Amino acid sequence: MPPRTTHADRGLAAPTxxxxxxxxxxxxxxxxxxxxxxxxxxxxxxxTPRPKDAExxxxxxxxxxxxxxxxxxxxxxxxxxxxxxxDAYPNSGHHHLLIDVDQLPDPGEPIPLDKSHLHFGAxxxxxxxxxxxxxxTLQLELGDANxxxxxxxxxxxRITVTVRAKYTERRRSRHKRLHEPYVNGPNANGWDWNxxxx
Amino acid sequence: MDSVRVALMSAMLTLxxxxxxxxGTPSPPDASxxxxxxxxxxxxKGPFWCRFGLRNMxxxxxxDDYPNSGHHHLLIDVDEPLEPTEPIPHDRRxxxxxxxxxxxxxxxxxxxxTLQLVLGDANxxxxxxxxxxxxxxxxxxxxxxxxxxxxxxxxxxxxxDPRRSRVGGAH
Numbered sequence: 001m002p003p004r005t006t007h008a009d010r011g012l013a014a015p016t017x018x019x020x021x022x023x024x025x026x027x028x029x030x031x032x033x034x035x036x037x038x039x040x041x042x043x044x045x046x047x048t049p050r051p052k053d054a055e056x057x058x059x060x061x062x063x064x065x066x067x068x069x070x071x072x073x074x075x076x077x078x079x080x081x082x083x084x085x086x087d088a089y090p091n092s093g094h095h096h097l098l099i100d101v102d103q104l105p106d107p108g109e110p111i112p113l114d115k116s117h118l119h120f121g122a123x124x125x126x127x128x129x130x131x132x133x134x135x136x137t138l139q140l141e142l143g144d145a146n147x148x149x150x151x152x153x154x155x156x157x158r159i160t161v162t163v164r165a166k167y168t169e170r171r172r173s174r175h176k177r178l179h180e181p182y183v184n185g186p187n188a189n190g191w192d193w194n195x196x197x198x
Numbered sequence: 199m200d201s202v203r204v205a206l207m208s209a210m211l212t213l214x215x216x217x218x219x220x221x222g223t224p225s226p227p228d229a230s231x232x233x234x235x236x237x238x239x240x241x242x243k244g245p246f247w248c249r250f251g252l253r254n255m256x257x258x259x260x261x262d263d264y265p266n267s268g269h270h271h272l273l274i275d276v277d278e279p280l281e282p283t284e285p286i287p288h289d290r291r292x293x294x295x296x297x298x299x300x301x302x303x304x305x306x307x308x309x310x311x312t313l314q315l316v317l318g319d320a321n322x323x324x325x326x327x328x329x330x331x332x333x334x335x336x337x338x339x340x341x342x343x344x345x346x347x348x349x350x351x352x353x354x355x356x357x358x359d360p361r362r363s364r365v366g367g368a369h
Contacts, residue, residue, distance in 0.1 A: 059234055059249060074234060074251065081298025082257040084264045092259060092298045123256025123267045125300050 046108060047151040048144040051091055054080040056140045056156040063159040069166035073097065074126040075140055080154065085121030088145040093154070095120040096147075097127065098139040104155060110147040119147070133165040221283055225325035226266055229255040231315045238334040241353050243342045245305040248272065250295075250315055255329065260296035263320040268329070270295040271322075272302065273314040280330065285322040294322070308338045 059074035061067055081092035096111050097118040098104075105111045113119060120127065138161060142154035149155075165173070177188050186192040234249035236242055256267035271286050272293040286292055295302065315331035316324060324330075342353035 074249075075300075076249065077300055081259055081295075082300055083262065083298050084256055084258055084267060087258065087262060087264070089259045089262070089298070120256075123258050123264070123298070125250075125252055125257055 046146075046148045048088075048093075048148065050142075050150040050152070050154055051079050054078065054091075054142075054154050056142055056154050058138065058140065058156060058159055061159070061161050063157070064161075066162045066164060068164045069169075070128050070130045071161075071163075072126060073129050073138065075120075077125075077142070080142070082123050082125055084123045085119065085143070085147060086145050093142040093144050093150065094123060095125070096141045096143050097129075098141060099129075099131070100136055101139060102137075104139075104153065105141065105149060107149045107151065107153055111141060111143050111149065113147075119143070131163045133163050133169075135160060135162050137161075221321075221323045222326045223263075223268075223319040223323065225268075225317070225327060225329050226254050227327075229253065229266075229317075229325075229329050231270075231317055231329050231331040233313065233315065233331060233334055236313075236334070236336050238332070239336075241337045241339055241343065243339055243353050245303050246336075247301055248304045248313065249301045252300075252317070252329075255317070257298050257300055259298045260294070260318070260322065261320050268317040268319050268325065269298060270300070271316045271318050272304075273316060274304075274306070275311055276314065277312075280316060280324055280328060282324050282326065282328055286316060286318050286324065288322075294318070306336075306338045308340050310335060310337050312336075 055076075055078040057076040057078075059076040061071060061073065075095045075097075077095075081089070083089050083092040083094060085094050097120070099116045099118065101116050105117070111117055111119070118127070137158050139158040140156035142150060144150060164170075179189075180187070185194075230253045232251045232253075234251040236246055236248065250270045250272075252270075256264070258264050258267040258269060260269050272295070274291050274293065276291050280286075286294070288294060293302065312333050312335050314333040317329035319325055339353070
């Protein structure tokens with residue numbers, strides 16, 4: 001089995017350490033055993049069961065939609081609850097948004113933490129997304145307390161959205177194309193800034 | 199064992215103090231709660247999906263005091279103003295979504311009804327300032343009117359479900 005990533009590996013705050021005075025030996029033993037129990041629980045976090053009829057889907061945008069500039073993405077979840085990362089409350093998890101990801105994350109590994117796998121570890125149910133113009137795919141996956149996929153995974157349909165640049169951006173690029181000096185020849189208007197002026 | 203007992207007592211005391219504090223759980227100033235569906239003034243036939251939208255805060259289950267998060271409460275036909283210092287009542291008109299649900303299938307008798315969302319903290323108290331949605335009105339009908347205005351599109355709840363069809367995804 002590959003080594004599990006720790007909180008520190010993933011750039012997250014480490015769980016608070018337990019400290020006690022020497023006179024609190026008994027308490028300390030109790031706390032250590034509690035921590036150990038938690039740890040062993042975490043190790044089994046990979047096969048977290050889910051309700052059979054749980055469903056993850058996009059409330060918005062629609063599949064095939066064309067959006068302009070920054071757009072809202074709303075996460076829909078049926079027959080399960082939302083909670084924050086690190087919380088092992090039964091039948092609940094937190095959302096992950098996969099952007100332009102073709103292959104679902106390995107169910108035996110935590111969902112990666114990078115630019116194309118956004119984590120909503122505070123229990124968020126929507127976000128504002130700003131993607132470069134062009135066609136993109138979006139997919140939702142629910143993660144358990146330790147960011148592992150459920151067994152079987154709770155994933156949404158993969159949808160496609162076409163992002164169109166903001167109006168101001170479109171104007172700016174058009175202005176650039178038509179009016180900015182072009183070093184190696186004429187611009188789209190036929191104007192050559194390097195041509196000797198009479 | 200005295201030290202253990204003292205530790206236990208102090209733990210209980212801190213818990214008690216925390217419970218008393220829980221009434222004024224602060225909410226971020228830009229938090230907002232709203233209905234994704236249905237829309238205000240909608241005419242709906244049969245049971246409908248009610249989806250809860252929450253911006254700049256997170257959802258969690260009841261009893262969890264994770265910062266900037268709470269759980270949804272749906273108030274149906276409630277006219278009394280919300281008591282900020284009392285826990286949100288638990289009855290047929292105040293629905294608690296204590297497991298962190300973000301949607302519900304609601305069936306109401308034909309007629310006009312009002313819906314409102316309130317976010318509750320770990321102990322079911324409203325936040326300070328309270329995170330409340332606009333109060334919306336829906337008209338439940340036995341038969342949908344002829345499709346004439348844009349609002350009628352969502353009359354049939356099945357057609358409004360983004361999981362089942364491409365109609366109705368809110369932007």
